Amino acid sequence: MKRLFLAALLLFPVAAHAQGLPALNLTTGPEGTSYSLSLQIVALMTALTVLPSILLGMTAFTRIIIVLSILRQAMGTQQTPPNQVLVALALFLTFFIMQPTLTEVYDQALSPYLDGQMEPQPAFEAASHIIKGFLIENTRQNDLLMFQHLAGDEPYADNDAVPLSVLLPAYMTSELKTAFQIGFLIYLPFLVIDMVVASILMALGMMMLSPMLVSLPLKLLLFVLVDGWALTVGSLAATYGLGG
Numbered sequence: 001m002k003r004l005f006l007a008a009l010l011l012f013p014v015a016a017h018a019q020g021l022p023a024l025n026l027t028t029g030p031e032g033t034s035y036s037l038s039l040q041i042v043a044l045m046t047a048l049t050v051l052p053s054i055l056l057g058m059t060a061f062t063r064i065i066i067v068l069s070i071l072r073q074a075m076g077t078q079q080t081p082p083n084q085v086l087v088a089l090a091l092f093l094t095f096f097i098m099q100p101t102l103t104e105v106y107d108q109a110l111s112p113y114l115d116g117q118m119e120p121q122p123a124f125e126a127a128s129h130i131i132k133g134f135l136i137e138n139t140r141q142n143d144l145l146m147f148q149h150l151a152g153d154e155p156y157a158d159n160d161a162v163p164l165s166v167l168l169p170a171y172m173t174s175e176l177k178t179a180f181q182i183g184f185l186i187y188l189p190f191l192v193i194d195m196v197v198a199s200i201l202m203a204l205g206m207m208m209l210s211p212m213l214v215s216l217p218l219k220l221l222l223f224v225l226v227d228g229w230a231l232t233v234g235s236l237a238a239t240y241g242l243g244g
Contacts (some may be wrong), residue, residue: 057168058131060097060138063179064236065090065165070183074190075219076212093233097240101134125139125160132159135167138175138240146172186232190219 015125044203055061068086081089105127136144136159147170148156156162202205222228 038161045051055094057172058135059094060175060236061090061094062172062175063182063239064093064097066176066179067182067186067232067236070180070229071186074183074187075223076190076194076216077220089233093236097237097242098134101130129160130166132162132164132167133170136162138174139167139171143170143177145173146170155242182236182239189222193219193222 029132054132065086068090072081072086108130109118109123111125112118113120118126144162144167147166151166153163153166194211194215197218198211201211201214
């Protein structure tokens, strides 16, 4: 079955060309190179395939979703809020945090390219410079140096000299470390409430009563009184220099 699929995939452009259909064609004219519709669709599907990796590896999404997941576990609310709500909140917060960077990319690279004022290569270099600035600003120096040594590279002259093959794993490692540090600080107050409730129930001889039944309302009450969601979301945004 796999061989048949590969053979059909290889023969599709030939059959399409034999029937006069523009399968994967490039046309060079006075106005530049134009691509057939099929080739544009292939490029679009490839970009959509890479999009989740870009979202996870080059934005604030990883730190946000990990902290929100730890917060839900610390509260002990099982699947409340559900995963869809946490992912939606993480996506919107990621867009809010990345908005200054994305706006700068649009103003300095994408918009001039679409207006014909900049060639593709300079536009890509300008966008890459902006993205690398955001990544390096939020990457720990120790993590960047570790991957630099693993790659066997010499010290980099500037941000543009840092290759993405070194910067992206360093950024992801730094994000994971920061997310778990924030999660630890969030977990402590809820852990204290669980320990106090369990100690009180043990002292009263109510060993058959689950401490979770008593501590859960108390944790929810504490979280509501301190406006926990706004505090958590605001603190996450502040870790990226917003609101300072």
